[in-house]
Structures are given as structure tokens and as C-alpha cells.
Amino acid sequence: MDRDVENFNTRLRTIKIWELTIGIIIALILSIILMFIFPIFETNDDAFMLLLLTLILVFFIWCLKGSNGLNDNVKGVLQNEKEILYVFAINIIFAYLFLFSVVVLDMFIGMNDPTWISGVDIDSVSLTPSAFLYTLITSVVFAPIIEELVFRSVLFNRLKIRIGIVPAMLISSILFAIGHDFGGIVSAFLFGICMCILYLKTDNILIPMSVHLINNVVATLLDVTAFDAIITSFPWIILLGILILIATILLIKYIVTETKTLNRKFS
Numbered sequence: 001m002d003r004d005v006e007n008f009n010t011r012l013r014t015i016k017i018w019e020l021t022i023g024i025i026i027a028l029i030l031s032i033i034l035m036f037i038f039p040i041f042e043t044n045d046d047a048f049m050l051l052l053l054t055l056i057l058v059f060f061i062w063c064l065k066g067s068n069g070l071n072d073n074v075k076g077v078l079q080n081e082k083e084i085l086y087v088f089a090i091n092i093i094f095a096y097l098f099l100f101s102v103v104v105l106d107m108f109i110g111m112n113d114p115t116w117i118s119g120v121d122i123d124s125v126s127l128t129p130s131a132f133l134y135t136l137i138t139s140v141v142f143a144p145i146i147e148e149l150v151f152r153s154v155l156f157n158r159l160k161i162r163i164g165i166v167p168a169m170l171i172s173s174i175l176f177a178i179g180h181d182f183g184g185i186v187s188a189f190l191f192g193i194c195m196c197i198l199y200l201k202t203d204n205i206l207i208p209m210s211v212h213l214i215n216n217v218v219a220t221l222l223d224v225t226a227f228d229a230i231i232t233s234f235p236w237i238i239l240l241g242i243l244i245l246i247a248t249i250l251l252i253k254y255i256v257t258e259t260k261t262l263n264r265k266f267s
Helices: 006-014 018-035 046-066 071-080 079-096 095-113 130-164 165-178 183-203 208-222 229-233 236-266
Strands: none
Touching: 006 046, 006 130, 006 208, 018 046, 046 079, 046 130, 046 208, 071 079, 071 208, 071 236, 079 095, 079 208, 079 236, 130 183, 130 208, 130 236, 165 183, 165 236, 183 208, 183 236, 208 229, 229 236
16 A cells, blocks of 8 residues: 555555455454453444444545545546446346246246245345344445455455456456355356446446445345345246346446457556
């Protein structure tokens, strides 16, 4: 990290992987110490996780303290709103591919085997007010900020210097996807690739953060409603299948086209 650099975007690119690692370790140690001082962090896993995420965010704030140019990044978000919404849309629809495949397979087996007992039970997630608030804070506030800072601004940035753009995209996105549920690993991986593309195109971390935020807001709202049960029932599942096919084609086209363009630009 070069604190002599005043520009926000450039300073962000100077944070090294080993510096991030040390920052996370210090945040973890401080969280454990505070856990022994304040019992709530020991008895409440959600509170402990919020504490840890907050301390990691403090690390980035300290790294970027004194830099300038963040206001220009905010303006950049407004100037790229169409691409932000487009990338969000194709990714959120593609994310239903795994659920769609499971439901269709279950239906197919059921039609050919009268004794088949469906194992698919789709229902809305019931959350207490406190659990819903925690989900909003972690998924909507912390996840878009911290995950983009960690996986795109530091990991992807530093790796592309050493091994090139495409390998850096793949490795950082694989690591990003590992932290997600099994059914969402593929969609999280491709989502990570798209975030790398957006970040590299614009040199503005707020743009992938914006897509990530919108994605998590919508995903959280869908989880607490009966939308999944409705969209995977007949005849809506046919429409879902068509939308997934279109989104898959557009997603692959976006990744391939933009990656080629960026490779030519930075080669």
C-alpha cells in the first residue's frame, strides 16, 4: 500500500495481498479479544460476525484515508446505470439455473415413475425481525462492500499484475464462489467474472459494488417471499426456462466479448 498516492482508485490498487491478509488476521484477533470482554460476541454468532466484518471494513478505511476521488466514482455509477442493471439482470436470472434443473428433473422422474415421492420442497424463508435485520446488514451492506474490496480491488488487481487478466479473473472468482452454497457456486463464479470485468473496464470499485448490492437486495427479498415456489410451478416454470436460456446466452456473450476487449486493451 502506497499512502503517498492521493487518488482513491490508484491507492486502492496499491493494497497488497499480504497487507490484506495481515489486516484480516488482526481483525480476527481483535474480535476474539472483544469476545472475551463482551459476552454478547461469545453467545451470539451473528454479533461476532458483524464485529469481524466491521473491523475488516475499518482496515480498508484506514488504507484509503486521505485519498480523494470518491465523489467522481459516485458520479461514475450514475453514468453506467444501464450496464449495471443489465449485468445484474442476466446474472440474477442465470442464478435460477440450478433450482430450475432440480425441479425439472424431479418432474421428469415423477412422470415416468408413479411411485416417485418428490424431494423438492420449496418454501419461503421464515425469519424473525432480528434475523431479517442481520441478513440485511450482512448481505446488503457488508457483503457488496467487503467482498468487492477483497476479491476484486485487492486479489484480482494484484494477481493480474503477476499472471495476467484471465487467470486472475478465474482464480479470484473461484475463491469468491467457494464461499457460496453448493447450488450457487457456478452462478457465483460467473458473477465474480462479471464483477472483474466491470471493475477493470471502469477502474471504479463502486460499480461492481452497486451490481452486488442490487443483486443481494433482490435475492434477499426473493428468499423471504414465495417467489421461488411460484416461478417453479407449472406453467411459470416454462417461462423461467426460456428466461434462463436467454440469460445464459447473454451472460456468456458478455463475458467472452468484454474479456477479449479488455485483453486487447491491456495487452
